Amino acid sequence: MIDSIVANVELDETVGTETYEAPQQLGSISKAQGLALLTRLVTDDAFRARFERAPIAALSEIGVPMAQIVMLRDACITPRTLAAQDVLLATRQRLITDVDHSALAFVIPTLKY
Numbered sequence: 510m511i512d513s514i515v516a517n518v519e520l521d522e523t524v525g526t527e528t529y530e531a532p533q534q535l536g537s538i539s540k541a542q543g544l545a546l547l548t549r550l551v552t553d554d555a556f557r558a559r560f561e562r563a564p565i566a567a568l569s570e571i572g573v574p575m576a577q578i579v580m581l582r583d584a585c586i587t588p589r590t591l592a593a594q595d596v597l598l599a600t601r602q603r604l605i606t607d608v609d610h611s612a613l614a615f616v617i618p619t620l621k622y
Contacts, residue, residue: 547601
């Protein structure tokens with residue numbers, strides 16, 4: 510079921526530095542950057558694996574400026590296993606409808622061991 514949902518996610522939501530928008534608070538990413546990140550995490554398995562191993566490089570890959578990345582909390586850029594795609598997809602949907610925009614302090618759902 511997740512495959513059919515993910516197939517409908519638009520892939521053109523990348524955010525380059527030319528469209529950089531300032532985050533609402535220090536240590537966070539913008540809504541557009543959050544959508545780009547979540548889109549790639551649910552549609553691109555290779556990107557997801559790169560993000561789990563090297564979040565800084567993956568954020569840079571989607572166009573988040575390094576000056577912004579270095580302002581993120583350590584927990585935001587520490588390698589870790591992410592939550593399932595359906596959880597990230599639901600987060601993306603809430604962000605699209607602005608429900609979670611105020612919480613974009615870059616807390617990506619992760620698995621706890």
